[in-house]
Amino acid sequence: MSLFKLNSLSPALGSKHNKRRVGRGIGSGLGKTSGRGHKGQTSRAGGFHKVGFEGGQMPLQRRLPKRGFTSKSNKFVDEVRISELLSLNKDEIDINDLKLAGIISQIIKSVKIINTGGSTINRSLKIKGMSLTAGARASIEAAGGSVV
Secondary structure, eight states: OOOOOGGGOOOOTSOOOOOOOOSSSSSGGOOOTTOOOOOSSGGSTTTOOOOOOOOTBBOOHSSSOOOOOOOOOGGGHHHHHHHHHHSSEEEEEEEEHHHHHHOOOOOOOOEEEEEETOOOOOOOOOOOEOOEEEEHHEEEEEEHEEEE
């Protein structure tokens, strides 16, 4: 059984390479131009161009057309199904109740309740401060609930 000692630890053979010493003569293979080639922007000290630069040619990200649109107004609006409302054990439901239950995110400011086909309401619900679709309103009121 061999014990490891801190003073005997070393990297595995072949895992470490010697640092490349450039500009140290012909024999090194990286003398004179130091592996940078002749002339041009990248051969110079400080030669840098931004990502996507194509030498003055119109870059690809500018040649391609812009597509699509993301509406910023929908960021704070969410939809909730009636089946999710029924999972709460409350008769009076508002936006804060949905946030506490984890049904909607904390940043949501307005909620619309939608009626998906399979859900039937078996108790009366009182909805506060939320908008509803016509079908959702009809099914809540048919079960004896109300919308405030």
